[in-house]
Amino acid sequence: MKLVTILCQKGGVGKTTFTVNLGKILSNKGFKTLIIDTDPQGNVSTYLNFDKEEKDTINSTDLLEKNYDKKIGYLSENLFIIPSNKSITKHNEEKIVGGPKLIRAKDFLNSHQFDVVIIDTPPTISSLTQEALAASDYYLIPAKPEFLAVEGVSQAMSFAKSTIFTIKSADPIFLGVVLNQVDTRRSSFKDFENELNFLLSDKIFNSKISQLTEIADSPFYSKTVLDFKEDSKARLEFIEFSNEFIERIGL
Numbered sequence: 187m188k189l190v191t192i193l194c195q196k197g198g199v200g201k202t203t204f205t206v207n208l209g210k211i212l213s214n215k216g217f218k219t220l221i222i223d224t225d226p227q228g229n230v231s232t233y234l235n236f237d238k239e240e241k242d243t244i245n246s247t248d249l250l251e252k253n254y255d256k257k258i259g260y261l262s263e264n265l266f267i268i269p270s271n272k273s274i275t276k277h278n279e280e281k282i283v284g285g286p287k288l289i290r291a292k293d294f295l296n297s298h299q300f301d302v303v304i305i306d307t308p309p310t311i312s313s314l315t316q317e318a319l320a321a322s323d324y325y326l327i328p329a330k331p332e333f334l335a336v337e338g339v340s341q342a343m344s345f346a347k348s349t350i351f352t353i354k355s356a357d358p359i360f361l362g363v364v365l366n367q368v369d370t371r372r373s374s375f376k377d378f379e380n381e382l383n384f385l386l387s388d389k390i391f392n393s394k395i396s397q398l399t400e401i402a403d404s405p406f407y408s409k410t411v412l413d414f415k416e417d418s419k420a421r422l423e424f425i426e427f428s429n430e431f432i433e434r435i436g437l
């Protein structure tokens with residue numbers, strides 16, 4: 187079982203879009219996949235049309251509180267969800283160092299024999315993201331090429347590093363940065379890419395996701411890229427990214 191946290195304290199960079207589409211593609215390839223939402227906004231559920239208030243289903247608050255006696259949400263073949271809702275905010279303490287609560291749930295998750303667990307996190311510097319990081323084997327940062335994006339990536343990396351430094355049991359590997367909502371026609375894109383290359387070199391994913399209206403629209407219709415035509419750009423780009431992801435984590 188490989189656990190991967192998707193993080194960036196910057197809002198709207200694509201954390202949930204990656205969680206949902208990567209989860210769908212991995213499950214479609216036959217990997218038993220679990221998506222855990224730790225964002226009080228609960229967007230994963232909205233994107234996938236799952237009821238985040240469902241009482242019989244274990245949610246991320248239950249997971250943190252060791253209430254494991256409910257069923258894990260089922261989405262489609264090989265794809266499962268532990269949703270999040272506002273109740274998780276009581277575990278979201280600013281400035282305090284979180285960490286040990288989600289780690290305790292690893293035996294429970296292991297007993298379900300997931301191949302991969304993807305954790306979506308909130309757009310804040312919070313102990314919920316620290317919980318996710320502390321339990322994870324890897325972390326991935328999506329970035330949107332726009333003004334101040336390099337700062338956003340640097341801050342996310344520093345936050346992860348300070349979490350790893352502070353929480354003794356936390357030791358996730360930095361998987362890299364993946365560029366999202368790319369519009370290569372914008373002249374600032376090349377400058378942004380060069381700056382990131384300078385900062386990260388081989389830690390940037392070769393595959394990128396373009397700015398595409400079908401991705402922007404997909405949450406409204408609870409669609410993932412696998413619901414698009416076989417030759418759709420969004421679908422092809424996400425499959426390429428997923429293959430690189432599989433290679434990088436050795437799934």
Ligand SMILES: Nc1ncnc2c1ncn2[C@@H]1O[C@H](COP(=O)(O)OP(=O)(O)OP(=O)(O)O)[C@@H](O)[C@H]1O
Binds near residue numbers: 198229307405
């Ligand atoms: N490649 C893309 N092309 C077009 N729109 C996109 C793309 N990726 C994401 N979006 C849209 O951008 C918005 C933000 O994406 P998303 O919710 O995945 O970001 P997030 O980082 O999870 O946001 P938050 O920080 O609020 O949780 C959504 O409306 C989404 O549909």
Ligand SMILES: [Mg+2]
Binds near residue numbers: 201203225229306307
């Ligand atoms: Mg989100």
